[in-house]
Amino acid sequence: MKVLVTGGAGFIGSHVVRALLAEGHEVTVLDNLFTGSLDHIPLSEVHSWVMDIRGTRARREIEFSRFDAIVHLAGQTMVDMSLKDPYYDADENLMGTVNILEAARKSGVGRIVMASTAAVYGDVAQSRLPLVEETPLLPPSFYGFTKMAVEHYLSLYYRNYGLPYVVLRFANVYGERQGDKGEGGVISIFAKRIAKGQGITIFGDGEQTRDFIYAGDVAGGILAALKTENVNTEYNLATQTETSLNQLIHLFAEVAGRDIEPEYADARKGDIRRSMLANGKAKAGLGWEPKVSLKEGLANTYEYFARK
Template identity: 40%
Template structure:
């Protein structure tokens, strides 16, 4: 009998990539998603699917009751930093109330392990002093999105201490790759790729020198799988340890696609950090994980995916 795993947000970008790999490895997978940003086309026919919002405690409980789950991988979230700045209440309802509902039910139904998608990209604030930034640097998120992720990590520690719930929290860098939504506000690589493939103008917010640690989605999937059996009680950065600017992203995509236009520079976005690079040495040590994809290879696979969808 294969082990049963719930993936929240499993119709979305990161969640659906995790689901596919879990199925490849023979796990029995249940997905919940409210389809606010995920799509049914991302979901394999082999999964049990529930359309459900993580804020809806009653509907969530039915899933736990019906499925007798053993693990939870929680990727469902309000993912836009700029939306969290505009709508902090909505962000907190999805990202904080949502995880509390899941943690309560995980304790009640004796889940063996809870793996959480946190964010290293927003966790360490405007000037952490150390780059790449290790987990030992005191968190100082400046956006409601980042504040909610930090609060979620604190709740995980509380449920672990109080009820013995095993967890691992993964602080991702800027994740990119196939299935990322090119029409949202988050995901600069997907947004640029779609526009370049249509030969439309590309707008860069600010001066384009905002630095991020871009980590390919398949590397993130691998970190989640390793966390099912390792890293209990740990909060771990999942990034490459190297930074790329938005101008770098533009140049690499331009070359891969053969795009001819120059970017248009606009005003900076509220809530955006200047620089974020993650030290991944603890994930290497504790999970035996490291990124397998360099930036050019990851970009090339991502572009191939969007080329196939033109």
């Protein structure tokens, strides 16, 4: 299969590229390198385009290349950035995606696999956890809102132009090669500082929770989405496990083999208090399930940053 991975030099993209190559696919990476790095991918094994998803050049290259599928990971991924600069968030996530979709429909791409997020659900009542895909979407941030809007664009592109799609709503992704930005960035921030013997800060009381999922498991979900017959719908990629930041620190202490005493600061505006996603639909529709435990994934991540 001939596959384009937008954002392929980024954190999640680098895991996806490796998984695609391991299965023998022909891979092209499109990345503007704003947060990604060509050092993250095996350049000798892929075609690499350094360009922006919003540009005319990207659209023309995609139309000319006629891919079998596109894995669309590129975009703005930070809640706080979307609140500071809503225009930038919309330009990246909405207009950038529409540019990719236009190229896809005009060149007969067989499928789009789109990275969405748990942020589309918003801060919901505890009684609704774990969140299923049918949960009403009420994002509190512009980031969550633009991702929700992109999901609607995909549905309309299918209804109007017949472009098949799969939306994957990621829980909080973490792992090797992660930067400090994005939804799962707390783990990379902690891992780097702990590896250097530095202190860490928790924003809030530490009882806020997330559903942390290892990037290798997300890559496996994306590969499953490229193959499934159950398309034109949304799936959560999650562990269906709720972990507080205080619990996360305890696991990091076990991995690092030393006590860790965090400092606490005021909670950040726009952050969701609790989050856990149901993964039953992905198990049934994609034949996928997470394989890496949080402790094992933290160990992989910590050891990666300890070597840096």
